[in-house]
Amino acid sequence: MEGPGARRHIIVGGTAGIGWAAAGILAARGAHVALIGRDEARARKAARALSPHAIGEGADAGGLEAAVARAITALGGIDGIA
Numbered sequence: 001m002e003g004p005g006a007r008r009h010i011i012v013g014g015t016a017g018i019g020w021a022a023a024g025i026l027a028a029r030g031a032h033v034a035l036i037g038r039d040e041a042r043a044r045k046a047a048r049a050l051s052p053h054a055i056g057e058g059a060d061a062g063g064l065e066a067a068v069a070r071a072i073t074a075l076g077g078i079d080g081i082a
Contacts, residue, residue: 007031008075010068011082015039015046015056022082027051034071034078036064 014035040058
């Protein structure tokens with residue numbers, strides 16, 4: 001999935017558990033992922049540990065809707081959300 005066709009995904013709850021596992025699989029396949037968690041610092045730390053193409057957003061900074069909007073902007077659009 002690398003290159004111009006790389007897919008972009010938002011993973012809500014992506015800092016732990018099933019969300020973290022799903023993000024890892026997508027990132028390993030070359031996807032650009034945005035991890036959204038309750039705590040912005042934790043989400044950013046998890047994204048750094050995952051991939052250079054991952055970003056972290058916290059729902060604590062304006063709520064979930066705002067976090068998703070920031071992630072879509074940062075990724076330049078999305079192809080999937082989980």
